[in-house]
Amino acid sequence: MEDQELVARALAGDARSFTTLVRRHERSLYATAYAITRSQWDAADAVQDALAEAYVKLGSLRDPARFGAWVSRIVINTCNTVLRRRGRVLPMEEPPEPQAFVWDGPEDGIDLMRAIQTLSPDHREVIALRYFRDLKVADIAEVLGTPAGTVKSRINRALAALQAALGRTEQEVSR
Amino acid sequence: MNCSDVRDALESYIADDLTDAESARLATHLTECDECAAEYEHTREVVSRLTGLADAFVPRERYVPRPAYVPRPAGGWGWRIAAIAASVIAILAVGAMSVPAIARQLPLPVAREIDALESQNDSLRERVDELTVRLETIGGAEVAIVDTAEGDLSAEENSAVQLLAMAFIRAQYAGDLDALAGMGTDRLRADLATHPDDYLRAQGADVVFAQMTEAVLAEDGTYLVFVRLSDSVEWTDSQYQENFEIKRVGDRYLVDFMGMDA
Numbered sequence: 001m002e003d004q005e006l007v008a009r010a011l012a013g014d015a016r017s018f019t020t021l022v023r024r025h026e027r028s029l030y031a032t033a034y035a036i037t038r039s040q041w042d043a044a045d046a047v048q049d050a051l052a053e054a055y056v057k058l059g060s061l062r063d064p065a066r067f068g069a070w071v072s073r074i075v076i077n078t079c080n081t082v083l084r085r086r087g088r089v090l091p092m093e094e095p096p097e098p099q100a101f102v103w104d105g106p107e108d109g110i111d112l113m114r115a116i117q118t119l120s121p122d123h124r125e126v127i128a129l130r131y132f133r134d135l136k137v138a139d140i141a142e143v144l145g146t147p148a149g150t151v152k153s154r155i156n157r158a159l160a161a162l163q164a165a166l167g168r169t170e171q172e173v174s175r
Numbered sequence: 176m177n178c179s180d181v182r183d184a185l186e187s188y189i190a191d192d193l194t195d196a197e198s199a200r201l202a203t204h205l206t207e208c209d210e211c212a213a214e215y216e217h218t219r220e221v222v223s224r225l226t227g228l229a230d231a232f233v234p235r236e237r238y239v240p241r242p243a244y245v246p247r248p249a250g251g252w253g254w255r256i257a258a259i260a261a262s263v264i265a266i267l268a269v270g271a272m273s274v275p276a277i278a279r280q281l282p283l284p285v286a287r288e289i290d291a292l293e294s295q296n297d298s299l300r301e302r303v304d305e306l307t308v309r310l311e312t313i314g315g316a317e318v319a320i321v322d323t324a325e326g327d328l329s330a331e332e333n334s335a336v337q338l339l340a341m342a343f344i345r346a347q348y349a350g351d352l353d354a355l356a357g358m359g360t361d362r363l364r365a366d367l368a369t370h371p372d373d374y375l376r377a378q379g380a381d382v383v384f385a386q387m388t389e390a391v392l393a394e395d396g397t398y399l400v401f402v403r404l405s406d407s408v409e410w411t412d413s414q415y416q417e418n419f420e421i422k423r424v425g426d427r428y429l430v431d432f433m434g435m436d437a
Contacts, residue, residue: 001370016373019435022238023372031229044236051238105231112224131222132229137192155186163221 007064010055018058021067022051029075030101032128036079038117040100042086049078069139072129076143115165123158130155176200181211185218235412239435314341318384328390336390336398339428340419344384344402347376360422360431374433377408385414390421397422397431 001020009017026047033043033050054071061070103110116127129140137155141148176184181204187193188201205212311320313334328336339358346354355374356364367374386403393399398421405414420432 016370016435019239020370020372026234026238027232028229030234031232034232044234047234048236048238100235102233102235103231104233105228108224109228109231112228127225131225137187152187153183156183159186159218159221162225163217166221 002065003067004064007058007061007067011058018055025068025071026051028132028134029071031132032072033075033079034101034113035116035124035128035132036076036121037082037086038124039086039094040098042079042082044100046075046078046082049081050075053078066139068133069135069143072133072135072139073143076125112166115162118165119158119161122154123161126151126154127158127162176204178204178208178211181205181208182214185211185215186222188215189219189222237409239415313384313387314338316341316384319386321386321388328392332392332398333390335428336400336419336421337387339421339430340387340400340402340417341384343419343430343433344376344382344404344417347374348378348380348382348406350375350378358430360424360429363430363432366432373435377406380406380408382406398428 003021003024006017006021006024010021029047029050030043033046034040037043037046050071054074057074061067098110116124119127125144126140129135129143130137135143137148137151140146141151144151146154181201184193184197184201188198191198193201205215309320309322310317312318313320314337343355343358346358352367352371352374356367359367383405384402385405388399388401391399398419400419400421402417402419403414404417405411416436418432418434418436419430421428422431423429
């Protein structure tokens with residue numbers, strides 16, 4: 001079933017359809033929040049807050065087919081809120097192993113995620129929206145309120161920076 | 176197309192976001208320029224590693240929306256009350272101090288509504304105080320049973336309804352859609368056929384039945400039973416709830432509706 005139809009059902013009062021939407025998007029939303037906040041715990045908070053907000057505000061989504069982009073925007077906002085809040089409290093140290101999530105992927109994926117975490121905030125954000133949330137450049141431009149041309153060049157620079165970061169990690173490993 | 180244009184468009188080329196003509200021009204350039212071809216290979220590799228990476232993240236904390244649809248109890252029974260007891264008590268605690276002050280400033284009908292809500296809260300709290308929980312072995316599992324103080328169901332009816340709910344949950348964890356359909360009414364079977372994913376739980380996980388209500392018979396002849404549970408895969412740190420509406424059809428009990436709740 002398309003997102004669009006699930007949104008319509010959820011709006012008609014079927015909470016299970018919203019749960020289906022959540023299950024469909026939660027992994028990539030979590031990955032996005034983790035890339036942005038660089039904290040497993042903050043990512044969990046940001047995603048919970050975002051989904052609760054999405055559930056309440058679902059009626060304000062004008063084009064149900066664009067649920068994916070819409071909920072991405074909400075996650076970016078809740079991540080920013082979490083990051084502002086974090087400025088006032090001592091962050092919990094990141095454990096070397098996943099604790100707030102279960103890693104259900106290839107081993108080298110964790111290394112790739114670590115390399116992403118070394119990038120600048122702007123670069124982590126576009127990488128997450130483009131490859132985790134699988135958004136088109138035009139959608140990312142809308143989510144970030146940034147011209148499409150800027151998004152495009154930011155993605156290119158982010159990929160170059162990521163390749164460089166991966167190169168560094170591989171050199172460290174071979175040393 | 177020069178090298179700089181090609182570098183700028185590589186990502187779009189890999190994502191197949193270019194027009195056919197642009198793609199063709201870029202592909203031609205790659206056959207002619209070794210440096211751009213190498214750059215293409217590097218970018219393609221990192222993009223392919225990134226694609227699908229997000230699926231590897233399984234958050235431990237799963238969001239479950241509060242359902243808009245809540246089964247209506249026939250009389251006063253305890254489980255829903257127990258579930259909201261904490262919030263009710265919190266409201267009361269705040270209410271005791273602040274409501275009269277606020278009420279004085281509010282138009283009369285609103286103040287009256289607050290009065291009515293307060294007395295409802297009081298009666299809810301009395302019911303929470305009346306609740307008792309006892310440990311029983313049902314369907315081979317030790318489960319805390321919440322006494323709903325209805326008392327009008329025979330032990331036979333009660334355990335038939337509870338056992339059906341447990342068997343249903345076990346089939347959800349076994350991924351056995353046929354068994355689920357066999358335990359359901361036409362209404363449930365129709366919903367199961369259109370949204371099977373809503374019924375399936377983490378396959379093969381160990382289930383822990385934490386609490387279950389006694390079955391309650393609603394005025395319309397529907398039995399209600401609520402089960403709180405956790406499992407060894409998805410719900411390791413918290414419990415969730417399955418709410419069952421069960422109907423008696425001939426001499427069989429069948430699940431008419433199952434809703435998930437946080």
